[in-house]
Amino acid sequence: MRLFTRDDERLDTAPWRFRLPRPSRALRPLAAAALVCLAALVLLSANDTAGQPTAAAPKPKDSRAAVPSGLVGVTVEVSSAAAATLRPGDHIDLLATAADTTTVAESALVLATGASQVFVAVPREAATRIAxxxxxxxxxxxxxSP
Known part of the structure; x- marks a missing residue:
């Protein structure tokens, strides 16, 4: 596609003259620009909702009040996939694997979940093992199972 043409017959004008592309050739760059803008909008709208709590896993207003009497609340770092599947009210077992696998908490009550954290209520002895x-x-x- 040539945007400039040589004008040899006229001596009173500049040696190069601007020429607009044909409409059929302008369609492809315009479609590509529209797709890039659409992709940018999708990425920006996805970032606006990242990190916001979802309605499916509400966090308690005051987590200290949510801990049942006789238990203590502990935050445990887990994988994001595990945290996404858990809901408040679930009972879970926590296993730690370093050299061997040991059970550090049994029947821990899930109080809240985050991106990769779970806030659980456990007895004080289990909290010591988790720490x-x-x-x-x-x-x-x-x-x-319930």
Whole structure:
């Protein structure tokens, strides 16, 4: 596609003259620009909702009040897939795997979930075991049937 043409017959004008592309050739760049703009809008709208709590997993207003008496609340780092499947009210077992697999909490009550965290209510002894989990250990969550 040539935008400029040589004008050899006229000496009083500039040696190059601007020429608009034919309408059929302008359609492809316009369609590509429209697709790029649409992709940018989709990405921007996806980022607006990231990090906002969903209606399916509401967080309690005051988590301290949600902990049943005789138990303590502990936040546990888990995979984002595990946190997405859990709901408040679920009972779970927490397993820690470093060199071997050990059960650190049984029948822990899920109080709230985050992107990769679970806030659970456990007895004080289980909270001590959870706090002693090494940083390189992998935490596995198993859901108990109701």
């Amino acid at each position: 002693a989990i090494p940083a390189d250990a992998r935490i596995t969550v198993t859901v108990r």
